[in-house]
Amino acid sequence: MLEFGIYRDGDNNLDQSQSAVIRQARTVSAADAAIQFTVEDTSSGSFESAATRRTTIQGGRQVLDGSPSSPDDMASPKNLAAFVARTLDNAERIGAKQTWIELVDHGAGDGGGLEADTFHEIMPMPQIARAVAEGIRLHAAAHPEDGARTVDGVVANQCLMASLGFADALSHAGVKWLAASPETMVSPGVPSSVAEAIAKHTDDSEAMSNAVVHDVMEQNYGTGAFAWKPAAAFDVLDLDPQKRAAVERDVKAFNDAVSSLSSQGATVSVLRDDARSIPGMVRFSDATPDMPWHADRPALALYAKIANDERLDPGLRGAAANAASAVRALVTAHAESASFAPFGGADYRDAIGPTVHFPVTAKSIDPWAPHVTETRNTFFSETDAAAAERVLA
Numbered sequence: 001m002l003e004f005g006i007y008r009d010g011d012n013n014l015d016q017s018q019s020a021v022i023r024q025a026r027t028v029s030a031a032d033a034a035i036q037f038t039v040e041d042t043s044s045g046s047f048e049s050a051a052t053r054r055t056t057i058q059g060g061r062q063v064l065d066g067s068p069s070s071p072d073d074m075a076s077p078k079n080l081a082a083f084v085a086r087t088l089d090n091a092e093r094i095g096a097k098q099t100w101i102e103l104v105d106h107g108a109g110d111g112g113g114l115e116a117d118t119f120h121e122i123m124p125m126p127q128i129a130r131a132v133a134e135g136i137r138l139h140a141a142a143h144p145e146d147g148a149r150t151v152d153g154v155v156a157n158q159c160l161m162a163s164l165g166f167a168d169a170l171s172h173a174g175v176k177w178l179a180a181s182p183e184t185m186v187s188p189g190v191p192s193s194v195a196e197a198i199a200k201h202t203d204d205s206e207a208m209s210n211a212v213v214h215d216v217m218e219q220n221y222g223t224g225a226f227a228w229k230p231a232a233a234f235d236v237l238d239l240d241p242q243k244r245a246a247v248e249r250d251v252k253a254f255n256d257a258v259s260s261l262s263s264q265g266a267t268v269s270v271l272r273d274d275a276r277s278i279p280g281m282v283r284f285s286d287a288t289p290d291m292p293w294h295a296d297r298p299a300l301a302l303y304a305k306i307a308n309d310e311r312l313d314p315g316l317r318g319a320a321a322n323a324a325s326a327v328r329a330l331v332t333a334h335a336e337s338a339s340f341a342p343f344g345g346a347d348y349r350d351a352i353g354p355t356v357h358f359p360v361t362a363k364s365i366d367p368w369a370p371h372v373t374e375t376r377n378t379f380f381s382e383t384d385a386a387a388a389e390r391v392l393a
Contacts, residue, residue, distance in 0.1 A: 002199040003096035005038040005087030006192070009074035009105035011116045015044045017187040018104050020221075021157065022062075024192035025113035030060025036094055037192075038087040041150040044117065056090065059060070062131055074105070077131035084135020084151060085142070087363075092139075092146040095203050095315050100153040100177075102190065103128070105234050106134035107158025109281070109296055110357060110380070111166035111372035113157075126377045136174055137318065153177035153198070157190040160281055161234050162235045162291055162354045164247065168379040171239035177205075177332075178237045179212050182298060182355045183281050189230045191219045209236035209333035218337040232283075232340035233351040236333045243329050250326040252383040254303070254319040259387035261316075268391060270312060272360045274305045275392070281355060290367045292374050294360035299327045300378050302358060325391035357385065359393045 006021060025037045036059035044050055051068040073077050084101060084169040091099040107113035110126040122130075132151055154175050162180035170178055179194065197211035209308040216234045220227050257275070261267050276300045287294070303324035307317050331353040339345040357374045359365045366375045375386065 001094050001096040002195060002202070003038060003087060003091035003094065003099045003314040004035060004195040004198070005083065005099070005101035006041070007074070007080060007083050007101060007103050007114075008041045009040070009075055009114050009116060010043045011071055012044065012106060012117050014105060014187050015076035017159070018189065019043070020188040021104055021190070021192050023104070023247065025057050025063055025195070025322070028192050028196050029057045030176040030222045030287055032105070032196055032199060033059040035195050035197070036090065036096070038083075038090045040072070040083045042074050042085075044071070073116050073119045074120065075119060075123045075133070075289065077123060077127045080114070080123070080128065080131035081134035085138035088135065088139035088146075088149055089143065092143055092149060093198075100155060100190075100198060101132070101151055102155040102157055104189070104229050107156060107185075108159045109160035109293055109355065110374040111368065113156075113161065122375070123393055124373070125166055126169055129166070129173045132170065133173035135212075148163055149352055150174045150176075153179065153303040154179035154358045155190055155268065156294045157185070157354065159184040160296065160355075162233075162237065163296065164251070164299055164327070164356045165377045165379040166238050166352045167354055168244055168248065170321040171241060171244040171379065172378070176239055177209075178239055179207060179216075179235070180237070181216075181239060182296070182351050183230045183232045183348065184284065184343075186228055186230050186285060188221060190216055191230075193219075194363070198233055205238070205332075206332060212236050213333040213335050216336075225318065228342050229337070229340075232343060232346065232348045233336040234389065235283045235331055235353055236292070237330045237354060238332045239330070243326070246326040246332065247323075248379070248382055249306070250261070250319070254316075254323040255388035257316045257319045259384060259391050262391050267312065269307065272392060274309055275302060275358055275360045278302045278305055278350065281351075283348070288316040290363075292357075292364070292366060292368050292372065294376070295357055295364045296355040297318060297358045298351045300324055300331075300353045302356065303327065331363065357391060362393045365389055365393055
């Protein structure tokens with residue numbers, strides 16, 4: 001049995017398009033009764049009345065848990081924690097072997113996601129992870145007999161959430177897997193068929209990861225000339241604590257090496273050139289120059305570029321190679337488009353694995369702060385990223 005929670009925040013302009021994930025969930029559950037969906041579905045009223053509906057879906061049947069309420073604040077960590085606890089409660093009830101949750105809404109990378117327009121809020125990334133941890137704690141406190149149950153995986157049906165910062169935060173929360181895109185997604189995004197891919201491979205993480213990535217990258221929405229795919233790139237990341245600690249250690253060592261270069265202008269100039277050669281995210285024509293995700297570069301490509309640059313000191317190159325190796329160990333499955341049609345044929349072959357925030361100009365460090373900030377999180381702090389950015393930017 002698999003328990004799959006869907007936390008759908010429709011309190012914004014994605015309400016109607018992303019409602020497709022609920023219809024998909026009914027189809028998936030009808031085909032496999034061993035998958036139960038726990039759903040919190042908030043609509044802004046674009047296609048139904050503005051309300052929050054809590055339901056369970058199994059065997060193709062969607063059952064309302066209580067009466068619809070006025071729309072919840074889906075950007076509230078307390079609300080998300082309660083949903084996680086309810087999902088885990090249901091997982092215990094059916095004896096689920098694994099429990100996953102899907103976050104369905106806007107995403108902003110290390111800036112967060114889950115935008116609630118009614119409440120004029122967006123949940124910062126660290127609070128998303130803390131809410132997941134709090135939901136796990138609430139379930140364990142209410143059900144000590146099931147206290148070892150955790151959230152096995154998070155599917156981010158959101159833009160830009162395959163980042164080192166989010167992966168690090170979820171790992172600290174006890175989550176084992178993150179399935180997400182490093183780039184902006186195209187709604188409806190991740191199909192609910194990924195639940196079936198997970199359920200079929202609970203004993204084989206590699207097969208599970210490959211199946212999830214396949215389902216996302218091969219999904220088509222629309223028909224004919226108006227068809228589109230939801231993701232330019234997609235990853236499943238292993239959040240094993242030892243792997244996460246290795247990334248923290250090696251990225252910190254690299255950043256410390258960079259921060260020691262403040263008096264070496266020529267070397268810093270080479271580093272900037274290397275970074276600029278690895279485009280950041282939001283690679284589409286409508287992206288405005290001030291978007292913070294231009295500085296979110298594919299970490300593997302970035303560190304490999306620096307590691308292979310013979311103009312640089314061997315010690316710095318070695319630190320970059322170690323960082324690349326540690327990040328590579330997180331990536332259990334990935335796929336990238338060579339020419340992503342919704343974004344004008346943009347090439348994502350370098351976008352393997354998670355991104356890292358690596359600005360090379362002062363104005364790109366955190367241009368949307370404080371409303372959306374990519375620098376106020378544990379990973380940024382513990383890897384000494386601010387010191388490196390002071391040298392580079």
